[in-house]
Amino acid sequence: MSDTSILNQTIILGTNPDEVTFEVHDGHAFILLGPISIALPLTAQHAVDKLATVAAQAAANNRARRLREVA
Numbered sequence: 001m002s003d004t005s006i007l008n009q010t011i012i013l014g015t016n017p018d019e020v021t022f023e024v025h026d027g028h029a030f031i032l033l034g035p036i037s038i039a040l041p042l043t044a045q046h047a048v049d050k051l052a053t054v055a056a057q058a059a060a061n062n063r064a065r066r067l068r069e070v071a
Contacts, residue, residue, distance in 0.1 A: 011033055011034075011036055013033060013034070014034070019032070019033065019034040020032070020033055020034075028040075028041050029041065031051075038051075
């Protein structure tokens with residue numbers, strides 16, 4: 001069973017890349033996706049690494065799809 005916990009939700013990042021940020025508050029690191037916060041102190045390092053890998057794969061896939069649309 002997973003210990004990740006957002007249920008029945010879809011996050012739509014929209015068009016403003018400035019809403020995706022990394023911030024540190026009171027010594028605690030967070031990835032912010034608009035109003036959604038990922039608390040990194042509560043997250044295993046391998047999970048953060050996997051998130052970075054998956055985000056890079058998603059960005060590459062999305063870019064390729066957009067390039068195919070305009071080709």
